[in-house]
Amino acid sequence: MTVALTLTVLLVLAVAGFVLGRRRAVASAQGNIRVLHSLPNYYGWHGAIMAAVPALLALAVWLILQPMVVERQVLGYFPADSVESDAARTLIMADVRRVANGLDVAVARGALTDVQAREVSTTTGSIREVLGTVGVALGAEVTPQVLEAAQRSRELNLSGAWMRTVLTLTLALAGLAYAIKVTDKDFRARNRVERVMLALLMLASTIAILTTVGIVMSMLTESLRFFSMYPWQDFFLSLTWSPSFQGNSQLGLAPLLWGTLYISLVSMLVAVPIGLFTAIYLAEYASPRLRAIIKPMIEIIAGIPTVVFGLFALVTVGPFLRDAFAQPLGLGTSGSSVMTAGIVIGILNIPFISSLADDIINAVPQSMRDGSYGLGATKSETIRQVVLPAALPGVVGAILLAASRAIGETMIVVMGAGAAARLDLNPFEAMTTITVKIVSQLTGDTEFNSPETLVAFALGMTLFVITLGLNIVALIIVRKYREQYE
């Protein structure tokens, strides 16, 4: 039985569990559902859960474990030294799987009988030709070991699938029988169902955390590998970035970090004032009707893909800045520059700040404004001295969120500021950021064993630490001022 079919059967059993559980509970109450401990549907859900969940868990575990067991068995056909390295093992397993699949196809098309497929060997003729007739192309003649291994793996998979089906269905039926047996009017079905829901909620929250931990761990191990090949002093203190895949690379963080911070600074100088002023206008001055139109329009910006912004930087903003400022001022002739990328990222971030800050300013209680107006304060005095201080923590949070985005932005930087790592104060000079270099070190046909590629992980780790630091600062600020007007 295939996995899909098993799942369908499980679904049917779960539905049966629901119907039977509910019906039995109602029957045990003799139709008067007031004497039931839980609402009838809870008995139904209990039946469905008992039928489906243990069986599904067993199925999942089986599906994870079976390939591992098969691989271990199959590798026994090969000499130990030929499967020592990861790469060799992967190659051999790929071969075995291809032949095994080929045999499956041959049986399905009728080119081989089931028995033939099991007993065919390299001495009786070319397997490659037989498989070729059913459309399975193999690169080379099949070696005896590979064929034997493939046959063994077919065998194991077949018997595995059989046992898997039996186990799953047995569990499902046993669960169903148990649920029906325990169901009567005093059974606490709601408590059971709610416990399962609680477990589900906990599982959901753990997944995000575990993923983060996993990402950090993998970056950490790869970074450590990088630092074992390349001295950390050079990475953190060197002022040059010139990777070369022939060796003798200089992988200094400084120019990239500088580019990142410089471009982020320019973008925040654009986004923070414009975003905040927009938010103040929307929250305090605009009429409700105008606000209902303007706010979604500004938020459209947030929906534009960043690569489109990159184009805008490349063909419009870059040349304009070069012709209008850089060349007349004698500051360079480059179309891609820190200013270009910074301004465009800033524009991208305006809706972030304006939208969040607008919500936060709106959340400041009206009584605060009334108190100020009641003392004869003007609208602008009220906004500057009462509303904004009360909204400060949230506004700071919005700004830091935007800063994190600016630091992590890649596409706009590539198209707007170029890819040249440079330490320079001139804002009309091309520079680049950490994220851009991570991409360029990892694209192309690369192997993860040279410092030139592994440096990407160290860069990623640095970026992660910077944004994490920003988030922590944001949290501290928000926590410190949060309760002020409550």
Added chain:
Amino acid sequence: MNDMRIVERDVDTQKAKITARGVQVHYGTTHALKDVNVDILDNTVTAFIGPSGCGKSTFLRCLNRMNDTVASARVSGEILIDGENIYDKRVDPVQLRAKVGMVFQKPNPFPKSIYDNVAYGPKIHGMTRNKADLDEIVESALRKAALWNEAKDRLNAPGTGLSGGQQQRLCIARAIATSPEVLLMDEPCSALDPIATAQVEELIDELRASFSVVIVTHSMQQAARVSQRTAFFHLGNLVEYGETGTIFTNPTDPRTESYISGRIG
């Protein structure tokens, strides 16, 4: 209602501070206030009583044009303070509100220190030349609001950290720091416990010496305790206005009598 005899009922002056003639208020299509005529005296505590939704708070908010901040509100008629129509086009509501202070139903201290809360009004109106002047104003306002003894050692602590009663007295201090001529209070004790209420009521009586005080209240006992004049509102009409003792003991309008004896409300 024996306690209504505690307050001395002699009104020191008969001079009208606020004169309202034919005041009408609409909120959208709702006619909230119908043709109100009243003279509010100087150095007097005037209480507005009446059931919920009768228009008393609305009328209070007309007196310092706080209804301007409500988009749907329309006010017509004439309100004169010291003979000047406050709904005249030449009058700036900002300047008016500096003259007519307001204390709200719920204590609403700013998220600033106690000192800055009180100093807020004097600062924005440029009432002081130096820090020493400001310190003096803050101290005297806090003293008048009977908060000085509790707050003098923690002037830099946030105003929101005070208890409810203290917060309300802080809001009163904040309102009197700008030296208004009229003080409007919208149910100032509704969020307070009996002890804090007693303190605020005592304070209201003292404030009468320097301002004309108008207080909206749901508690008839409170109106009887603190006021010299009482106005009874019902369904947007000013039903009866007169000396507090008379209103409570010998009302002329049957609706007033019903309300006071608890039959309508």
